[in-house]
Each structure stands twice: as structure tokens, then as C-alpha cells.
Amino acid sequence: MTATLSQPRLLPSGDGAVTVEFSRTIDDAANRRVLALDRTLAREPIPGVTETVPTYRSLLVHYDPTQIDFDALGGKLGELAQQPVPPTEETRRWRIPVVYGGEHGIDLEDVAKTLGTTPDEIVARHIAGDYRVAMIGFTPGWSYLSGLQDSLQMPRRQNPRLLTPAGTISIGGVQTGVQCLAGPSGWHLLGRTAVRTYQLHRDPIFLLEPGDRVTFSVVDAKTFLEQDRAAEGGEIVAELIAA
Known part of the structure; x- marks a missing residue:
């Protein structure tokens, strides 16, 4: 049975970006979720998203508000953030x-x-x-x-x-x-x-x-x-x- 992941906070960052916050402290588990979401968005791009910027505990997602609004984007990001993080990563x-x-x-x-x-x-x-x-x-x-x-x-x-x-x-x-x-x-x-x-x-x-x-x-x-x-x-x- 897959454990339920905590829902990240979605924070407006101006009128063209949203911060997906997984933790309020430096946390390796949260960082893995940040990078997993970043890679998911690279593989499965959401129309209107223009850039992503991963940090220790959050992912900043820039978007074009003429293509997608905050609520619609937030819903999609919330769903993607619930995907299980791969237990192992191919890494350099x-x-x-x-x-x-x-x-x-x-x-x-x-x-x-x-x-x-x-x-x-x-x-x-x-x-x-x-x-x-x-x-x-x-x-x-x-x-x-x-x-x-x-x-x-x-x-x-x-x-x-x-x-x-x-x-x-x-x-x-x-x-x-x-x-x-x-x-x-x-x-x-x-x-x-x-x-x-x-x-x-x-x-x-x-x-x-x-x-x-x-x-x-x-x-x-x-x-x-x-x-x-x-x-x-x-x-x-x-x-x-x-x-």
C-alpha cells in the first residue's frame, strides 16, 4: 500500500509564478520531491508553464497567465506532486x-x-x-x-x-x-x-x-x-x- 504524501503548499509568486512548497526547513526528503516534480514537468509539460526553478524545499513554476490561470495550474501541480518519488535515481x-x-x-x-x-x-x-x-x-x-x-x-x-x-x-x-x-x-x-x-x-x-x-x-x-x-x-x- 502506497503511503499518502503530504500536500505541498501552493503560494502565488506575483502574477506569473507559483511556489510549490514541500517543507519549511532544509530536508532531503522534501528536496527529492522537489526534483521529482521538476523532472515530471520536464517529461510531461503543462501548457502555459514557461520555466521551473528547483530549490532545497520548493519548486518555483513560472507560467503565462494568458494560457493557464493560478487555480488550474495549482490543481495540476497538486496532482503531480502526489506521484510517488522513485526509490532510486539514475544519477551522475x-x-x-x-x-x-x-x-x-x-x-x-x-x-x-x-x-x-x-x-x-x-x-x-x-x-x-x-x-x-x-x-x-x-x-x-x-x-x-x-x-x-x-x-x-x-x-x-x-x-x-x-x-x-x-x-x-x-x-x-x-x-x-x-x-x-x-x-x-x-x-x-x-x-x-x-x-x-x-x-x-x-x-x-x-x-x-x-x-x-x-x-x-x-x-x-x-x-x-x-x-x-x-x-x-x-x-x-x-x-x-x-x-
Whole structure:
């Protein structure tokens, strides 16, 4: 007997979008429902829907109100959201190389002190994780990963930095992330990767997609520089383990 799924909230977002909200907190089960609905809409498009934007806990659905109204669209989305989420997903697995600590991960030692351990142990815990891309957002290619083990979870910085380097690998709250472009951040910087999760003139432009799995591996500073030069030329220096 199939369990009844909770009905998501349907929230108007202006006059041309609706938010399908599955949870009010970061939740892997809710995120799987978000991505399942997003894929269903890609396979079975609703006339009038122009774009979908998945997040951790909701799906933003843009639509043309001259083709379909809010009530009609909401009814269809509610029905589709009740479809069972596939128990297993065909997913890609990536291994992303990271140089940890020093100038590349300026918060590594402070994180270790705060958590009562050593920098080497923080790195060991971080590369032991099996992460899942929950959403892409904030800036192009910024990949939010769920699956951070409890022993690495800590509040974000009280004073966010106005600028952090491109390629930063960081942790914040219950998440870890891959920051593609230089920008502000309140997360704790553990290291950097040469991998470009977003590169405008490369095919594909976006490397990671919601639902992909990610693990990290350690490289030294020399290897990072070599990979960075290769990535600048358009090479994908992440390793695709499974597709």
C-alpha cells in the first residue's frame, strides 16, 4: 500500500509564478520531491508553464497567465506532486579535487579548533562524505550540497566576508558547497578546487545538476595550479565516476 504524501503548499509568486512548497526547513526528503516534480514537468509539460526553478524545499513554476490561470495550474501541480518519488535515481557521480588549508582554506584551522579536533581530521571527515547536489543558486554554478556529517556542522560566520575566491569549498550550517565565482560568503572556507561548475563558453556551461552525487579528494597546491590552468582552457578536471 502506497503511503499518502503530504500536500505541498501552493503560494502565488506575483502574477506569473507559483511556489510549490514541500517543507519549511532544509530536508532531503522534501528536496527529492522537489526534483521529482521538476523532472515530471520536464517529461510531461503543462501548457502555459514557461520555466521551473528547483530549490532545497520548493519548486518555483513560472507560467503565462494568458494560457493557464493560478487555480488550474495549482490543481495540476497538486496532482503531480502526489506521484510517488522513485526509490532510486539514475544519477551522475563526480569526484572533485580540492587543495585544503593554508591560503586556499583560511578557515580550516579555526574550524578545527572550534570543533575540538585537528585540521587533518576535518579534511578526513570532509572527503569521507557522500554529498548530493540539492540546488544551484545564489550565483551561477554555486552548488549547495546536502549530506554534511554532524561532526562538521557549525553556524555560519557572524561577520560574512564581502569577497571570497572562486572555487572555494566551504561549510555552513548543515551544508557544504562549491562556489564557482568570486563573491561574498558567510561560510567557513576549507579549501579550493580548480573545477568550474559554471563556464560560459564551455559545453556544458553548468557542470553539476541537482540530484548529482559529489565526493571530494585531496590534491596539493602544485596540482591545483596545474588543474586551474587546464580548467581555464575549458577542461573538466572533475572526475565523472558514474553516469
